[in-house]
Amino acid sequence: MMSYAVVKGSGYVLVHTPDMIYHNGTTQTTEKLTNPDSEYLKKLPEHIRPYEKVVNYGPNQVYIGNLTPEDLRKYEMPWYDKDIPGASRFGKFGEIMPQDEFIALMKMVDAFDLVKLDKGFTAMVKEKMMNHPLFKDDVPKLKEGEDLADIEKYIQEQHAEGLYHEGKLVGCVKRAHDIDPNLNAHVLFENLVVKASGALAFKHLIDKNNINVADIDYVIECSEEACGDMNQRGGGNFAKAIAEVVGAMNATGSDTRGFCAAPTHALIEAAALVQAGVYENVALVAGGATAKLGMNGKDHVKKGMPILEDVLGGFAVLVSKNDGVSPILRTDLVGRHTVGTGSSPQAVITSLVTTPLDKGGLKITDIDKYSVEMQNPDVTKPAGAGDVPEANYKMIAALGVKRNELDRQDLGTFVEKHGMPGWAPTQGHIPSGVPYLGFAKEDLTTGNLNRVMIVGKGSLFLGRMTNLFDGVSIVMERNTGKAETAGASISEEEVKHMIAEAMRDFASHLLKA
Amino acid sequence: MAEKYGPENIIVLLGAAEAEAAGLAAETVTNGDPTYAGSLAGVQLGLRVYHAVEPEFKEAVDPAVYDEQIGMMEMVLDVDSIIAEMKSIREQFCKY
Numbered sequence: 001m002m003s004y005a006v007v008k009g010s011g012y013v014l015v016h017t018p019d020m021i022y023h024n025g026t027t028q029t030t031e032k033l034t035n036p037d038s039e040y041l042k043k044l045p046e047h048i049r050p051y052e053k054v055v056n057y058g059p060n061q062v063y064i065g066n067l068t069p070e071d072l073r074k075y076e077m078p079w080y081d082k083d084i085p086g087a088s089r090f091g092k093f094g095e096i097m098p099q100d101e102f103i104a105l106m107k108m109v110d111a112f113d114l115v116k117l118d119k120g121f122t123a124m125v126k127e128k129m130m131n132h133p134l135f136k137d138d139v140p141k142l143k144e145g146e147d148l149a150d151i152e153k154y155i156q157e158q159h160a161e162g163l164y165h166e167g168k169l170v171g172c173v174k175r176a177h178d179i180d181p182n183l184n185a186h187v188l189f190e191n192l193v194v195k196a197s198g199a200l201a202f203k204h205l206i207d208k209n210n211i212n213v214a215d216i217d218y219v220i221e222c223s224e225e226a227c228g229d230m231n232q233r234g235g236g237n238f239a240k241a242i243a244e245v246v247g248a249m250n251a252t253g254s255d256t257r258g259f260c261a262a263p264t265h266a267l268i269e270a271a272a273l274v275q276a277g278v279y280e281n282v283a284l285v286a287g288g289a290t291a292k293l294g295m296n297g298k299d300h301v302k303k304g305m306p307i308l309e310d311v312l313g314g315f316a317v318l319v320s321k322n323d324g325v326s327p328i329l330r331t332d333l334v335g336r337h338t339v340g341t342g343s344s345p346q347a348v349i350t351s352l353v354t355t356p357l358d359k360g361g362l363k364i365t366d367i368d369k370y371s372v373e374m375q376n377p378d379v380t381k382p383a384g385a386g387d388v389p390e391a392n393y394k395m396i397a398a399l400g401v402k403r404n405e406l407d408r409q410d411l412g413t414f415v416e417k418h419g420m421p422g423w424a425p426t427q428g429h430i431p432s433g434v435p436y437l438g439f440a441k442e443d444l445t446t447g448n449l450n451r452v453m454i455v456g457k458g459s460l461f462l463g464r465m466t467n468l469f470d471g472v473s474i475v476m477e478r479n480t481g482k483a484e485t486a487g488a489s490i491s492e493e494e495v496k497h498m499i500a501e502a503m504r505d506f507a508s509h510l511l512k513a
Numbered sequence: 514m515a516e517k518y519g520p521e522n523i524i525v526l527l528g529a530a531e532a533e534a535a536g537l538a539a540e541t542v543t544n545g546d547p548t549y550a551g552s553l554a555g556v557q558l559g560l561r562v563y564h565a566v567e568p569e570f571k572e573a574v575d576p577a578v579y580d581e582q583i584g585m586m587e588m589v590l591d592v593d594s595i596i597a598e599m600k601s602i603r604e605q606f607c608k609y
Contacts, residue, residue: 346585386530391589398588411588 005274006326006479008281008318009209010438012063013094013201014425015102015312016054017293019164024189025293025309040298045167047297049080049306051098056083059376059423060311064091065438069374069420079378080306093438094204096311100165104129105196107171108141109245114188116154117163117171119145134203146171161185180230190290191227193312194238198223198287199245201314205283206246211318217279219243219253220270222262223286224428242285251283259463260373260432261470262286263315264456267434268474270319271329282319284434288312288427295426296383308379313430317437324481327444333360335455335473343469346402349395352455352473354403360475364400367418367475368449371436372396373457374424392455393419432456433473444478451477515558521609525562526570530590532598535564539599543606559608564599566592 022028022044031038054060058079061067066088075082089096097105104125107115117125122145129135129142151172154160163171173192177183198221206213221239228235239253256266263286270282290312297307322328335356341347357364372392380388397414400406406414424431433456443449457471515523525542529535539562540547546554563570566587571579 344582344586345589346581346583349585384534391530394589395585398585401588402585408588 003322004328005271005319007441008320008326011094011201011205011316013314014096016051017099018048020290021294024290026291027294027297043301047301047307055096056087058084061087062423065093066091072421103163106192108138109196114174116146118148121170161189182229182233193290194223194225194287197312197314198242198285201316202246202285205316213248216248216251216281216283218282219251220266220284221255222266259458260429261456261458262429263434264472271331280321285316287314299383303382311425313425313427327476328479330475333475337471349399352471363405367453369452371433372455374422374435375426375431376422379426389422523560525560527564532594535595536598539602561609564595
C-alpha cells in the first residue's frame with residue numbers, strides 16, 4: 001500500500017552579512033569594475049543596517065517563525081522603519097546569525113583547509129561559537145588561526161578572496177587550483193557560503209523537530225550554485241557535503257537544479273521517493289547566495305532606504321513516510337509548466353494552478369492558501385518590481401473569475417484570504433514557494449486550514465540554454481489520520497469493478513465447461 | 514530597425530506590468546531614454562507606441578486570441594493608469 005509522504009518538519013535561517021554586500025554581491029562587484037568612483041559605492045556604507053535592526057525587522061522575524069505571515073499585515077509598509085517589539089535572534093524555525101559567527105561556520109565546514117582566519121578574530125569567534133547551542137562540538141575545527149600578514153599574502157599573490165568583518169580583513173578563502181576557473185577563490189567562496197548556510201538550516205531542522213539525524217536516508221540540495229572542477233563544472237554534490245557536516249551518517253544525496261523552482265521540484269521528488277518506499281526520510285536543503293546580496297541596492301540607496309538585501313537565506317525540510325498526523329503531499333495533484341505550455345501569464349497560471357486542481361475536482365477557492373514567490377515587497381517595490389506575491393495572487397484570482405469560480409468584485413478579498421504578504425529575502429530559490437512549509441505544517445495540523453498549494457517558478461532563460469521559463473506545484477493537505485492509498489476513492493471503485501469482472505469471467509468459464 | 518525600415522513604418526508594442534514602467538519604455542522610443550543609460554539616450558525617434566491592454570491594440574486583433582493571451586492580465590493590471598500614461602507620452606512625443 002502506497003501512502004502519501006508527509007512534511008515532518010522544517011528549519012529556516014538568515015545570516016546577516018553586511019561586509020559581503022560590498023565585497024561579494026554582484027551589483028557591487030560589477031560597479032567596482034565598471035565605475036569604481038561611483039556615488040553609489042561611496043554612499044553604500046551609510047545604508048548598511050546594524051545586526052540589531054536586521055533582527056528587529058518584521059519580515060525576518062516571520063522567516064524564522066517568531067511572527068506569522070498574517071502578523072505582517074498589522075504593520076503598515078514600509079516595514080524597514082519599524083522595529084518588532086520582543087524580536088529575537090532565535091525563533092521556532094531557526095535563527096538570524098551574525099556575520100562573525102557565520103565566518104567561523106565557513107571555517108568549520110571547510111574540508112580542504114581553504115578558509116584562513118586571523119588569529120585574533122579566531123579567538124573572538126571561538127568564544128562566541130562555544131555559546132552557540134548547535135556548534136559547541138565543532139569549535140576545535142577553528143584551530144588557532146593565521147597571521148594577518150599571511151592572509152594578506154594569499155590575497156595579493158594567490159588570488160584569495162578576502163573575508164571582512166566590520167570593514168576589516170579577518171581572513172580569506174584560498175583558491176584550490178592555480179588555473180581551474182571552477183576552483184578559483186571566488187567560486188569556492190560562494191560554494192562554502194552555500195554549504196555553511198545550508199548546514200545551519202539543516203542543524204535547526206534536526207534541533208527544532210526532535211529528529212534523529214541517523215534516520216535520514218537521503219538529502220536533496222536545491223540551491224542555485226554549482227560545485228565541481230574544470231572537468232565537471234556542476235559535478236556536485238552539496239547534498240552529501242552538508243549531510244556529512246550535520247552528521248547524517250546513514251544518508252547519501254544529490255543536487256537538484258532548476259533556478260528558483262528547484263526547491264519545489266525537490267519537494268515533489270522527495271515526496272515521490274518516500275511514497276514509493278525507496279526511502280523513509282528525505283531532507284531537502286538549500287543555502288544562500290552571496291551574489292544576490294544588495295541586488296537592488298542602487299534603488300534602495302537612491303530612495304534613501306537601508307540596503308535590505310543584507311541577509312543570506314537557508315532552509316531545510318524533512319519529508320517522511322506517513323505518520324498519520326503531519327500534512328500529506330498530494331503527489332497526484334502536481335502542476336507542471338511543460339515545454340509546450342507557452343509563456344503567457346494565463347498559460348503559466350493554468351498549468352501550475354488549475355491543471356492540478358482539475359485533476360482533484362477542486363476549485364481555485366478550495367485551496368486555503370497559495371504559497372507562490374514569497375518575495376518581501378519592502379525590497380522589490382522600491383526597485384520597481386512591484387509586490388510579487390500580490391501580483392501572483394491577482395493572477396490566480398483573475399483565472400478564477402475566468403473559470404466562473406469567483407466573482408470579479410471578490411478579486412481583492414481573494415488576494416487577502418487565499419494569499420499572504422511576502423516575507424522572504426530575494427535570494428532566488430529561497431522565496432519560491434518553500435518559505436511557507438513551516439507555517440503550512442502548523443496551519444494544517446494545529447491550525448484551521450485544510451489544503452494549501454506550494455508553487456515554485458524559475459527563470460531558466462538566465463542560463464542561456466533555453467528561452468523557456470519553468471515551474472511546478474504541489475498540493476499539501478491536512479492528514480486524515482488514515483494511511484490512505486493515493487487516490488483511494490477511485491481505486492476502491494476500481495477494485496469492485498475488477499472483482500465483478502473476474503467473477504463474470506469465472507462464471508463464463510464454468511458455463512463453457 | 515528604425516533606420517533600416519523607417520520610423521514611420523514601425524509600431525512598438527509594450528507589455529509592461531504597470532504604468533510607470535510602460536511610460537519609461539514608451540518615452541525611450543519617442544523622446545529618447547530618460548535615464549540616459551542606453552543607446553537611445555538623446556535619440557528622439559518619435560515612434561508610435563502602444564501597450565497591449567490599450568483599446569487601439571485590442572480592437573485590432575482576434576478577440577479569442579486576445580482573451581486567451583491577455584484576458585487574465587487585463588483583469589490584474591491597472592489598465593486605466595497604463596492607458597493614461599501611454600496617451601500622455603504619445604501626445605507629447607509621437608511624430609507619426
